[in-house]
Amino acid sequence: MADLYASLFEHARQWCERAERAGWLEAADAAAVAAVEQRTPADLFVDRPAGGGRPLVVAFFGGTGVGKSSLLNRLAGEVLARTGAERPTSREVTVYVHESVQLADLPPELPLDAVQIKRHASGAHRDVLWVDAPDIDSTEAANRRCALAWLPHVDLVCYVISPERYRDDVGWRVLRERGHKHGWLFVLNRWDEGDPRQVEDFARLLRDAGFSDPLVLPTCCLPAPARPLPTPDEFDQIHAVLVDLLRIHGVEDLARLGVRARLAELRAALQTAQRRLGDAAAWTRVTDSVRENWRAAAATIASGAEWSLRAVAARFAARDSGLGEYLRRYASVAGGRKHAEPLSAAEPGNIVLLNELTGQLWDEWSQAKLNACLDALEVGLRHAGLAATPVRRPLDAAGDSAGARVTQLLRDRVRQALAQPGDALTRVLRRGTGFLTAFLPTVALVWVAYAVLRGYHAAVQGQREFLGLAFAINSALVVLIAWAVPYALDQLLRPSLERTVLRALGTGLRAGLEDVGGELIRAVTVASDEAAEYRDAVETLVADIDRVGAERLGAAAPILARVTMAAAAGDAEMGPGIPA
Ligand SMILES: Nc1nc2c(ncn2[C@@H]2O[C@H](COP(=O)(O)OP(=O)(O)OP(=O)(O)O)[C@@H](O)[C@H]2O)c(=O)[nH]1
Ligand SMILES: [Mg+2]
Known part of the structure; x- marks a missing residue:
């Protein structure tokens, strides 16, 4: 033994x-x-x-x-x-x-x-x-x-x-x-x-x-x-x-x-x-508290970032204003691009701007909020008598990557929004107005050309006068109206770039914060799985100890009871052994 x-x-x-x-x-x-x-x-x-x-x-x-x-x-x-x-x-x-x-x-x-x-x-x-x-x-x-x-x-x-x-x-x-x-x-x-x-x-x-x-x-x-x-x-x-x-x-x-x-x-x-390893119930409480703490921290971060998001959207939209930009976009329509978008994220200058502006959104303040949330969790763990270091380790890793995660999602969402601005209905309607902007003036021009030919033919036959200035003015007006009406509609339907970017930044930030929260929960799960492994190992060990300790003493005789102390509370768990 x-x-x-x-x-x-x-x-x-x-x-x-x-x-x-x-x-x-x-x-x-x-x-x-x-x-x-x-x-x-x-x-x-x-x-x-x-x-x-x-x-x-x-x-x-x-x-x-x-x-x-x-x-x-x-x-x-x-x-x-x-x-x-x-x-x-x-x-x-x-x-x-x-x-x-x-x-x-x-x-x-x-x-x-x-x-x-x-x-x-x-x-x-x-x-x-x-x-x-x-x-x-x-x-x-x-x-x-x-x-x-x-x-x-x-x-x-x-x-x-x-x-x-x-x-x-x-x-x-x-x-x-x-x-x-x-x-x-x-x-x-x-x-x-x-x-x-x-x-x-x-x-x-x-x-x-x-x-x-x-x-x-x-x-x-x-x-x-x-x-x-x-x-x-x-x-x-x-x-x-x-x-x-x-x-x-x-x-x-x-x-x-x-x-x-x-x-x-x-x-x-x-x-x-x-006890430092906690039990299943303790880890459920830890996970719940991470979720709750992060929900509060994320809400603070989101409301604190609102102003920054607006500023970024405004700065982004500022590039899209002015005559030069209008001409550039008009040229792109004239150059054969079917749907000129307000601003293409794929343009290198825009990518630089996008990266620069979104890169500043997750700042020290946001990181400090996240760290405070992790600190509060650590205090809770220590207070509950659980080991904090192995939990803090994966949480810190998740915390360190939070900025990069949020920034990436912000960029993805802005790119997606710029690639497809507005909602689905607007996009369908704008496809229509885009088509009509080209189609109606064309039809009007064909109609004018037909009228010109017919007028010329009639004038040559001596049936009537050659077409005059009034015809020219009216025809020009018809063509102009045929272009101006769908164009004006298209402009009305065109989503504001600032709003598009702002909405994308909002959804990007929410997605990013959710992603960080998920990562924190995953980190706690990693720690709790590790704790469970250690717990299983020690429980097996305790079971072995109990088995060895519970081996009965060979023979029962009063003399042994006289020279031994009665079993203490702790010993009782070890099973019977000392005959009474
Ligand atoms: N009256 C009396 N004296 C005793 C008895 N047994 C021992 N002594 C005396 O007590 C003294 C101490 O005895 P030790 O046997 O040296 O005692 P001990 O417990 O070994 O002491 P330490 O070695 O100092 O720890 C000696 O002078 C012994 O002769 C006894 O039964 N009655
Ligand atoms: Mg002695």
Whole structure:
């Protein structure tokens, strides 16, 4: 199970690394996952065959002077660790281990110069590796650091207290945080100084801390105590309990407790980190808010640009006025172009003007409005506890291209409008008036020519006078009227260039702003898809953690419940495991 834990932890670490690199996690989220305890008691040993081929690691922890080293010496039947009146006495860890056990190189945080390893050949202690730690509440920082560094490698903590100090035990306050990571035995040493009520009193404190039926064993390490003991010494129970535990559960089963606690921690850290990724509902809210923010910003931009659009349309139309332009267009009609348009966008000079004028429409002010909209979104994301950086990245890209998009659509629409000015009906009518402008004068001329021929023929025959000035004036008037009426109609139908350009600029701007809005939504979708990928990955990981954590412990026996803390709320999610 320790190997499984190591692999799950590695996956979690890699996930965090990727997510942090992509900006989804803050360094603190990744650090919280990385800080979950990786070390396990199994690290102390080489060859760790599945099924538990290693001894159980049991350590004496507690305040200074409570008798930890005395207890180890008593257990070993010889003086292994220094004991004494000097406080603190132990400045190093004493490891008491069977000679057959192969120890691995100690992890770097366990300084070798602060460890003495005592080998023994006693069969009674073959299955247990004993550790005597320096005091946990030490005034010596080095002692405290050393004791804490060993904790992750301990299966079962033998917590030693004294009758004098158990109610105000600094070390216990430190250690109870690790309640679920270890099995626990409580030794009330210096029992010669104790009171029989203290066992129950201490047990009550432990029950309040989460132990349903804690084992509190009173002991006295003095060979000849000055006072008689209030109740018999229960030192032998320490060993008996361990033998019982190992017989029923084995090391692997007990080690699983520690792994389960680490898994619960890992799971909680991952879930905290996962909040940065949001859920489907959060992303719907983000998309809605982008849409809403942009709608408001686009309305502001559109109304702010109105005046500029008018100015551009007016400047564009200014090119189309004056006699010179009229003659130029007239020449183009005379030159055989069927429908002379007010101004052709295809003419190079007009393209330059079009580009120049439309290029100024998306200005710094418009960009600032867009950026303010994105800033507001970022603030909203951070406020909701979501990662903002990976969302901002595609949004900024969309924002940077907004000017070019809007300008392009403005130009397209103006070009289209100039290519086909007016609406469809006007265009049909103008086709008619254009035709009549040429056709009616032609018909009139043909009619006049016919009248001239007939008049000439009649005059030659002497039937009447040659045609006179009146005929010439009237004929000229007929031809003129035949041209002037359709021409005047055509002029009336001709759409105003300024209006055409202004309308095109209006629709172009609206289309452009809509396009930018669409691009912003696409950017959010890209980010939310990425978040979903990271979320899926971590959910799979959490499911694996739950599966491993939910593995039941081998055998149910009351002794295990007595040395373990009841499941906390967080552990309950990991599924049943510790038999009640
Ligand atoms: N009265 C009494 N004294 C004890 C008992 N056990 C140990 N002592 C004495 O308490 C003193 C401290 O014992 P240690 O075993 O060094 O205590 P420790 O917990 O290892 O202390 P540190 O190494 O400083 O953390 C020694 O003088 C022991 O002889 C006991 O049961 N009763
Ligand atoms: Mg000691």
